[in-house]
Amino acid sequence: MILIIGASGQLGDSLAKLCTAQGLDHVALARPAVDLAQPETLAAALTATKPTFVINAAAYTAVDNAESDEAAAMAGNHTGPKALAQLCAAANAVLIHVSTDYVFDGNKGAPYLETDATGPTGVYGRTKRDGETAILATPAKAVILRTAWVYSAHGKNFARTMLTAGRKLPHLRVVADQRGTPTAAADLAAAILAIIARIRETGWRAEYRGIFHATNQGETTWHGFAAAIFEEAAKQGYQPPHIEPITTADWPTPTRRPPDSRLDCSKLRQIFGVQLPPWRASLPTIVGALLQA
Ligand SMILES: NC(=O)c1ccc[n+]([C@@H]2O[C@H](COP(=O)([O-])OP(=O)(O)OC[C@H]3O[C@@H](n4cnc5c(N)ncnc54)[C@H](OP(=O)(O)O)[C@@H]3O)[C@@H](O)[C@H]2O)c1
Numbered sequence: 183m184i185l186i187i188g189a190s191g192q193l194g195d196s197l198a199k200l201c202t203a204q205g206l207d208h209v210a211l212a213r214p215a216v217d218l219a220q221p222e223t224l225a226a227a228l229t230a231t232k233p234t235f236v237i238n239a240a241a242y243t244a245v246d247n248a249e250s251d252e253a254a255a256m257a258g259n260h261t262g263p264k265a266l267a268q269l270c271a272a273a274n275a276v277l278i279h280v281s282t283d284y285v286f287d288g289n290k291g292a293p294y295l296e297t298d299a300t301g302p303t304g305v306y307g308r309t310k311r312d313g314e315t316a317i318l319a320t321p322a323k324a325v326i327l328r329t330a331w332v333y334s335a336h337g338k339n340f341a342r343t344m345l346t347a348g349r350k351l352p353h354l355r356v357v358a359d360q361r362g363t364p365t366a367a368a369d370l371a372a373a374i375l376a377i378i379a380r381i382r383e384t385g386w387r388a389e390y391r392g393i394f395h396a397t398n399q400g401e402t403t404w405h406g407f408a409a410a411i412f413e414e415a416a417k418q419g420y421q422p423p424h425i426e427p428i429t430t431a432d433w434p435t436p437t438r439r440p441p442d443s444r445l446d447c448s449k450l451r452q453i454f455g456v457q458l459p460p461w462r463a464s465l466p467t468i469v470g471a472l473l474q475a
Contacts (some may be wrong), residue, residue, distance in 0.1 A: 184378065185233035185275075187216045187224070187266070188240025192334040193280060193288040196371035197239055204375065209233075216240070218262025219254070221434055228269050233377050236270050237278045241310070244435040245284065248305040256429060259309035264316035273320040274432035276381060281393070282363060285311040288440020295446050296328075296393045299385055304437030312395060323386050325377060327396040327450075329362075331407070334367035335471030344374055344408050345415060345472050348423040349472070357404035358427030361442040363397040366464035370396060376456045395445035398461035403427075410462060414469040 184201060188194040188391045189210035199208035209231045217223045218240055228236070242248060242258030263279055270277040285300040286305035317324050333339035340468045347354055365373070373396055380389060396462040412422035430439065 183231055183233045184237060185227060185231045186211060186237045186239060187218075187227070188238065190237055191241075191243070192332055192337040192339060192367040194239035195336040196334055196367040197237060197375060198358075198376065200368065200375055202370045206375070212240075218266070218438065219257035222251065222261065222263035223346050224262070224266050224269055228273050228275065231306040232273070235274050235276045236382075237374060238266055239280060241280065242306070244308040245304065249436045252309075254265055255305050255309045256312075260313040260316055262471060263313040264320065265469065267317040267322040267324055268318040270324070271320050275320050275323075276378075276386065277317070277323060277324045278377065279326045279371075280314070281314050281326050281328045282307065282310045283397070283443035283445055284440060285314070285328065286440055286443055288360075291442060293444040293446035294395065296395060296449055303412055303440060308439060309324060311459060318392065324395045325390055326375070328393060328445060328462070329365050329370055330397045330445060331362050331364045332367050332370065333364060333468065335468050335475065338366070340364075340404065340407065341411050345469070346404045346421070348412060348415075348420070351423055352423045353426065354408070354425045354426045355426045356405040356408045357430055357431065357433050358403045358430050359441060360439050361403055361444055362440075363399070363401050363402055363444060363457065364407050364461045365397045366461075366468060368466055369398055369458045373450070373456050373458050377454050380456070382453050392451045394445045394453070396450050396456075396458065397445050397447060398458045398463070399447070400461045401444050402461065410465060411469055414466050415473060417466075417475055419433050422471060445458055
């Protein structure tokens, strides 16, 4: 039994759909049934479902809002996941938890390894980093996947924002000096289910515990991502706007974003034999679904 927490989010939605498609025994729950700010709801869900795997796809993800809403960010990203890890340890369930590239400051100038020092630049990144540390301080069988730039046809994300704005405005300005890797929620969901399949096949191993980087392959900038989104959309009859490359300084935000948050995902491949596809592979399908919505 796989218990998915955060079923209403991009990743949670993809996980639930994929579990259904693969015929996997699962339960997908969202708030208020499971609320990371109310650990008693987590305990009740574990008691009711008796999972062997718990996937935490829930998090406080509003990066800028977190600056003025630290208590909620801490509950969603740190203390809630810690409580969940303690419950998983007590129930002997494997916890698959998701974290972020924003645990890094983005100044390395090369793809980050799991062993690199963290240096979050805001409350969101700090609470996510503290959640990782707290989970690994419990005895839980925990696999923590740091991902980045998640998008899908479901929920709020950069691709949806671009396509909506591009319908209204002939000219968009998009930041061209932040590097990273767009990651399709469906590709990350498939990677998580492949990890679960591997653990089921081999049994739990000590090397599975810890942090793994898990993004699609390749890299781009937000401007490059926007250009690719509009290129795919144009193939599907959409009239693309002009997109002007701008700098981070031209687009100030409450939280400073890491300028280069590329993640080296080779550990995931070495330990679990799992590799996500190149970042453009899922783009046509997601853009198509967004255009139809
Ligand atoms: N989105 C990105 O670009 C990105 C980048 C790097 C890493 N990540 C990480 O990837 C994971 C999945 O992200 P996503 O993009 O799928 O997120 P998302 O679409 O924003 O969904 C977040 C989910 O978390 C739920 N949630 C928020 N606070 C909660 C709480 N206190 N208790 C229970 N559920 C709560 C939300 O529920 P409601 O519907 O009730 O609000 C929603 O279902 C997260 O761990 C995130 O930090 C995301």
